[in-house]
């Protein structure tokens with residue numbers, strides 16, 4: 001696995017791209033937790049569960065089916081408390097949880113990832129695996145090998161996530177600024193904040209009309 005911290009890069013990038021109006025802070029925090037959740041299966045590793053078993057490391061908790069269950073449960077039970085629409089909660093939690101298994105397929109060690117459990121027990125690796133695998137035993141992380149792992153995660157996870165997140169945020173803001181003047185303001189002399197709110201509606205309406 002990439003270290004548990006690096007899985008947070010995906011939900012954080014998503015939040016930067018979509019913005020806090022679509023993904024409120026509480027949903028972003030939950031998405032970060034869900035991105036790390038699949039590695040809860042290391043508990044089984046320490047209890048002696050076989051690595052190749054469905055409940056073993058990179059087993060059922062790393063599957064798309066597990067991500068779908070997490071997303072459905074989050075949308076059904078927490079959408080109101082999170083202050084977001086159930087569909088948004090489901091999409092964000094699905095992407096964040098499923099991204100964990102996909103990132104694990106890019107690592108250069110360990111077992112393959114059972115992405116398709118419970119329908120298939122096949123273990124998958126990506127054809128290109130640039131990320132150094134992180135040890136299951138956390139104490140081995142603090143070594144020269146640990147520094148190499150951090151360097152590979154910065155290069156292959158955090159850097160692309162930062163580029164996508166910042167780039168997406170800039171595009172979103174540019175689209176919002178461009179859509180602003182097309183909407184009539186709420187009063188003859190709208191405040192700057194009111195203009196910005198009107199701009200947000202203009203972009204959303206325009207996007208819907210183009211479909």
Ligand SMILES: [Zn+2]
Nearest residue numbers: 001038039104
């Ligand atoms: Zn993992």
